[in-house]
Amino acid sequence: xxxxxxxxxxxxxxxxxxxxxxxxxxxxxxxxxxxxxxxxxxxxxxxxxxxxxxxxxxxxxxxxxxxxxxxxxxxxxxxxxxxxxxxxxxxxxxxxxxxxxxxxxxxxxxxxxxxxxxxxxxxxxxxxxxxxxxxxxxxxxxxxxxxxxxxxxxxxxxxxxxxxxxxxxxxxxxxxxxxxxxxxxxxxxxxxxxxxxxxxxxxxxxxxxxxxxxxxxxxxxxxxxxxxxxxxxxxxxxxxxxxxxxxxxxxxxxxxxxxxxxxxxxxxxxxxxxxxxxxxxxxxxxxxxxxxxxxxxxxxxxxxxxxxxxxxxxxxxxxxxxxxxxxxxxxxxxxxxxxxxxxxxxxxxxxxxxxxxxxxxxxxxxxxxxxxxxxxxxxxxxxxxxxxxxxxxxxxxxxxxxxxxxx
Numbered sequence: 227x228x229x230x231x232x233x234x235x236x237x238x239x240x241x242x243x244x245x246x247x248x249x250x251x252x253x254x255x256x257x258x259x260x261x262x263x264x265x266x267x268x269x270x271x272x273x274x275x276x277x278x279x280x281x282x283x284x285x286x287x288x289x290x291x292x293x294x295x296x297x298x299x300x301x302x303x304x305x306x307x308x309x310x311x312x313x314x315x316x317x318x319x320x321x322x323x324x325x326x327x328x329x330x331x332x333x334x335x336x337x338x339x340x341x342x343x344x345x346x347x348x349x350x351x352x353x354x355x356x357x358x359x360x361x362x363x364x365x366x367x368x369x370x371x372x373x374x375x376x377x378x379x380x381x382x383x384x385x386x387x388x389x390x391x392x393x394x395x396x397x398x399x400x401x402x403x404x405x406x407x408x409x410x411x412x413x414x415x416x417x418x419x420x421x422x423x424x425x426x427x428x429x430x431x432x433x434x435x436x437x438x439x440x441x442x443x444x445x446x447x448x449x450x451x452x453x454x455x456x457x458x459x460x461x462x463x464x465x466x467x468x469x470x471x472x473x474x475x476x477x478x479x480x481x482x483x484x485x486x487x488x489x490x491x492x493x494x495x496x497x498x499x500x501x502x503x504x505x506x507x508x509x510x511x512x513x514x515x516x517x518x519x520x521x522x523x524x525x526x527x528x529x530x531x532x533x534x535x536x537x538x539x540x541x542x543x544x545x546x547x548x549x550x551x552x553x554x555x556x557x558x559x560x561x562x563x564x565x566x567x568x569x570x571x572x573x574x575x576x577x578x579x580x581x582x583x584x585x586x587x588x589x590x591x592x593x594x595x596x597x598x599x600x601x602x603x604x605x606x607x608x609x610x611x612x613x614x615x616x617x618x619x620x621x622x623x624x625x626x627x628x629x630x631x632x633x
Contacts, residue, residue, distance in 0.1 A: 227269060227270070227271050227272075227275060227335075227336055227337025227338070227339075227340055227574075227576075228269065228270045228337075228576075229267055229268075229269055229576040229577055229579060229581075229599075229612075230267060230268055230269075230270055231266065231267050232265070232266065232267060232268055232372070233266075234265045234266055235265065235368070235371055235372070238265055241367070241371075242263055242364055245363060245364055245367055246359060246363060246364075246417065246421065247263060247359050247360055247363075247364050247417070248417060249262060249413070249414050249417070250262055250263045251263075252607065252608055254608075260608055260610075261610055262609075262610060262611060263360060263364065263610075263611055264599075264610040264611065264612050265368060265612070265613060267612055268372075268612060268613050268614060268615055269581075269597045269612055269613075269614040269615070270614070270615050270616075270617050271337060271379070271595075271614060271615070271616050271617065272337070272338065272616075272617055272618075273377075273616060273617070273618045274338065275337045275338055276379045276595070276616050278345070279333070279335075279345060279379070279583065279585055279592075279595065280379070280585075280592045282333070282344070282345045282515050282585070283331055283585040283586075283587060283592040284591075284592050285515070286331055286347055286350070286515060287329070287331075287587050287590060287592075289506060289509070289510060289513075290350055290352070290497050290502065290506070291320075291497075292509070293496075293497075293502055293505045293506050293509055294320060294493055294494075294496040294497050294502070295317075295320060296505065296509060297496050297502070297505055298313060298316050298317040298320060298493065298496065299317065301505065305501055305521055305564070306495075306496060306499045306501045306502075306535065307468065307499075307501075307535050307536065307563035307564050308468060308471060308495060308496070308499070309471055309472075311480070312471050312480050312492070312495075315479070315480045315483050315492055316492045316493045316495060316496065317493070318483060319488075319491040319492045319493045320491070320493040324487060324488070324489075324491035324492075324493075325389075325393035325396055325397070325487075325489060325491070325589075326489070326490055326491055326494065326589070326590070327386070327389055327390075327393075327422065327462065327489050327490060327588065327589065328355065328358070328386070328389075328490075328586065328587060328588045328589075328593075329350060329351060329352035329353075329355055329490075329494075329497070329586070329587045330350075330351045330352075330355035330357070330584045330585065330586050330587070330596075331347060331349075331350050331351075331584070331585045331586075331587070332347075332348040332349050332350075332351065332582050332583070332584055332605070333345040333346060333347060333348060333582070333583045333584075333585055334346045334348055334571050334573055334574065334582065334583075335574065335583055336574030336576070336581065337574075340574045341574065342571065342574065343514070344514040344515055345515055345583070345585075346515060346516070346517050346571055347503070347506070347515055347516055347517065348517075348568075348582065349500060349503065349533070350497050350498065350502065351498060352490070352494045352497035352498045353466055353467055353490050353494040353495065353497070353498035354415075354464050354465065354466055354490075354498070355586075356414050356415065356418050357584060357596050357598070357611060358382070358418050358421060358422070358586075359414075359417055359418060359421050360596065360611045361380070361382060361584065361586060361594055361595070361596035361611075362380065362382035362383050362386070362421070362594065363383065363421075364613075365378065365380065365596070365611075365613035365614065366378060366380055366383075368613045369613065369615065373615050374620065375619060375620055376615050376616065376617065376618070376619070376620055377615070377616040377617075377618045377619065377620050377621060378594075378595075378613075378614060378615060378616055379594050379595045379614070379616055380593075380594040380595070381593055381594060381626070381629075381630060382586055382588060382593050382594040383425065384626070384630055385588040385589060385591060385593045385630070386422065386425040386588055387425050387428050387429045388429075388589070388630065389429075389588050389589035390425060390426045390428075390429035390430075390431055391429045391430065392589060393589070394429065394430070394431060397431075397459075397460045397487060398459035398460045398486070398487045399459040399460055400431055400432055401431070401432045401433070401434060401456075401459065401460070402423075402426055402431050402432070402433050402434070402460045402461070402462060402489075403433075403434045403435075403436060403452060403458045403460065403461040403462070404419045404420070404422060404423040404426075404433060404434070404435050404436070404461075404462045404464075405419070405435075405436050405437065405438045405440075405441060405461060405462070405463045405464065405465065406418070406419035406435075406437060406438065406463075406464045406465070407437070407438050407439075407464070407465055408437040408438070408439050415464050418464060419435070419462070419464045420435065422462060423435055423462075426462075434452060434456070436452050436453060438463065438465050440452065440453050441458070441461075441475075442455075443475065443478055444457075448478075448482050448485060449482075449485050449486075450478070450479075450485060450486050458486050459486060459487065460486065460487045460489070461486055461487070461488055461489070462488075462489040462490075463488060463489070463490075466495075466498065466536070467490070467492055467494060467495035467498070468495055468498075468499065468536050468563075471492075471495065479492070499535050499536065500533045500534065500535045500536075500537065500565075500566035500568075501521055501535050501564070501566055503516075503517070503519035503533075503566050503568055504519045504520050504521045504566055506519070507519045507520070517568050517569040517571060518568070518569045519566055519567065519568040519569070520566070520567050521564065521565070521566060521567070523567060524546070524567040525567070527567065527569050527570075528547070528548055529545075529546065529547040529548065529569065529570040530545075530546055530567050530568060530569055530570050531543060531544070531545050531546075531567070531568050531569075531570045532544040532545075532546070532565050532566070532567055533565065533566045533567075533568060534561030534563065534564075534565060535561075535563045535564045535565065535566060536563050537561065539606050539607045540554045540604040540605060540606030540607070541554070541561070542554060542560065542561050543604050545570055545603055545604070546570070547570060552602075552603060552604075554604045554606060572603070573600075573603065573605075576599075578601070579599040579600070579601070579610075580599060580600050580601070580602065580603060580605075581597060581598070581599050582597075582598050582599075582600075582605045582609075583595060583596075583597060584596040584597070584598060591633055595614060596611060596614075597611070597612050597613075597614050598610065598611055598612070599612055
């Protein structure tokens with residue numbers, strides 16, 4: 227794995243925006259901006275490195291599903307800051323194999339010569355992962371412009387379309403509602419939900435878009451409805467399950483479990499929770515792709531990261547080493563739901579850029595890679611997304627299609 231400086235494409239900003247990514251920069255509190263999409267450099271991987279990432283991603287996902295079942299069948303939901311009376315509903319969605327679209331593992335690894343022998347799991351964004359558009363589409367268009375003869379680990383779009391096609395017979399209807407938290411048309415969450423909606427449409431499903439705040443509940447029919455009073459049978463919701471379970475309105479899903487088929491399914495509330503890191507270490511102690519993690523205290527960890535169970539984007543993360551303590555300056559987030567204490571492993575540092583690898587799962591299958599880098603030790607809201615290349619010849623369209631069919 228290498229970081230290589232390169233000249234950005236002429237008029238790159240307009241190119242990226244025209245391709246559907248409208249959040250190319252991140253606004254600072256003082257009104258300034260820093261780049262989010264960053265093509266002044268790229269990351270180059272060898273094929274064996276990508277093969278290893280794919281193997282690890284597949285194994286970690288299988289371990290996480292097993293860990294979720296362990297928690298829901300016999301674990302302590304209170305340790306996850308999830309309501310005990312939701313256990314039966316969460317377990318039911320797992321037992322009945324409710325369809326799941328996607329997720330993203332965040333891994334610490336610098337490749338074969340990066341100083342970390344094996345990719346290490348930092349967390350699993352299994353419920354509401356973003357960075358999808360840039361990983362699926364934008365870096366692919368960049369590759370076609372800059373290195374058309376090279377490969378990229380990226381079958382996200384094709385796998386998303388195929389996932390909808392595969393799950394269509396198991397959905398409650400051919401109409402799928404896509405809901406997101408309200409905002410502007412430039413918001414990453416709105417664009418992510420819209421992109422996923424596009425892939426479902428491409429797969430042949432009928433789709434409807436709306437905001438979470440516009441989801442209604444019909445007391446007579448005991449059904450969720452949209453703004454036109456249409457019954458919602460299947461709904462993708464880019465809204466955290468832990469928030470939904472804490473919301474009296476969202477609790478209708480638990481009280482009336484047959485009313486709607488949610489994507490992501492409710493059992494993902496366990497996987498997107500930092501407490502799952504401690505469960506994984508309990509079930510698979512010493513696994514080469516895991517870091518020691520605990521819920522009660524750091525125990526014997528000399529260096530550790532304290533993470534709020536429901537935190538996102540580096541919220542209130544604290545790094546403690548024998549020599550120093552770093553607290554991420556998050557606003558209005560106290561971590562009152564509880565903490566996970568995970569062994570600290572410094573992120574790979576390439577030319578002052580600290581790197582996290584986002585390895586994607588679609589429909590239970592490894593699907594691609596997104597690379598983010600930060601100036602500091604925590605990958606937060608101000609991180610940059612940098613495209614990548616696999617240093618091997620680009621496959622033909624026929625080869626790509628064959629690989630997808632074989633998986």
